[in-house]
Amino acid sequence: MPRSSDRAGAPALAWETLLPLGDDAAPLRDRLERSIRDAVHHGLLPAGSSLPPSRVLAETLGVSRWVVTETYGQLVAEGFLEAVVGSGTRVPLHPARIPDAAAAALAPVSLRGDYRRPRFDLGPGIPDLRHVPRARWADAMRRAFDALPDGELMVIDPLGHPLARSAVADYLSRSRRAVAAPDDVVITHGATDGMTAVVAGLRAAGHRSLLVEDPSWGRLREVAASAGLTPVPVPVDESGVDVDRLVQAADRTGARAALITPAHQFPLGAALSPARREAIVRWARAVDGVLIEDDYDAEFRYDRRPIAALQGLAPEHVVLVGSLSKSMAQAFGLGWAVMPAELRRRIRLADRPRPSVLDQVALARFITSGDLERHLRAARGRFRRRRAALLAAFDRELPGLAVTGIAAGMHAMLELPTGVAARDVRHAASALEVAVSDLARYRATATTDADALVVGYGNLSDALVDEAVARLAAAIREAEVTGARRRDRAVEA
């Protein structure tokens, strides 16, 4: 298949393509013809792209216009190029004369495998990619760009554009009860980027370890470790991170900083209990410590209003980290971190790669216009209904298996029958086009606890919920058989 450089099918302008003529003795016309053929074969002039008008190319190359019109004419006569009324000369969409080998080089640039989502997407933490508000974002981007004074195309504040910092501060104060003035906000590329800055600041302030929930998202543990902070795992139960054990681990290791997910523990799905919220803040104050609050999907609560951010209880000890990755999509590459001034001063923010000013002003516009909150309201309704449909399907297809986690976010935990290995379920599910994750993947330490699945529903089409669960149930039955066979073989051996 030819590669079209524009997915919508509009001809792409390839006027800037360099067409070297070489310096051999061949006539100019032949050299230009060879150069165009080479450029097409190597995909520099993709299928469907428009070549420069003959006058423009003649000027660029410093040759007579006749050389160009003759060359174009020859290639059009062969069917290698086509002349389209109104669009000039272009590479055909379906090249007839390109030899197979060259046509293969024009094959679509395929996306890396992990970007292609499976048909039955039960991967956790993936938002509804079909409902990303593309048009509203594009509108915010255009309006914000139109309104951006020329001078600000040069001003790049390492902490973020003032409009974005102010819009995010207002949004978080409103929706998360955060205590945040614009100056407290740093605009980031997302939670991982925010975390990278924060752990660098902690390291600079003398921290050597970081208390982390076990289980938790491994990526942020890795970020801490690569900054030189040793992760210290702390167990989690149905009331969130075990604060007594956290204090013990802190006393043992001297750790004075912790990374937590109080609104919705990832992946177990608990909310930190009110008593533990108070206890952890008390601890942070007592040791002059820092709590990093990963507020990754807190906007999505279905049985009550979202719990306020912990940051609002102790802004001088809590860093609130958030992003658009769950509420919109990771592709936006935008997030924020609300930090105490003391920590902000420690971070060499000027050295950080900064999000584009255009993206930042678009974010500001998207928030101040109310579009973010409109989108969140609609997404919340969709996720609430989908979660209910998923739990009903679990009930029908997998009666007796416990589903845990509060009614929030975009995932639920599904217990597995005794003797069924999550790994076997994942493999069997994958053969049925179902992607699902398991708890072991998020553990910081090995455990003998029962296996469980982390089942996401953010990116699962409503129409496929029942079928996805039926396939998952089939995969669990198959894994049961696999497990039984394995045990039989072990007994025989």
Ligand SMILES: Cc1ncc(COP(=O)(O)O)c(C=O)c1O
């Ligand atoms: C627990 C948790 N926090 C935060 C994030 C968001 O990270 P980022 O904003 O870097 O995409 C994720 C994404 O998968 C996550 O699982």
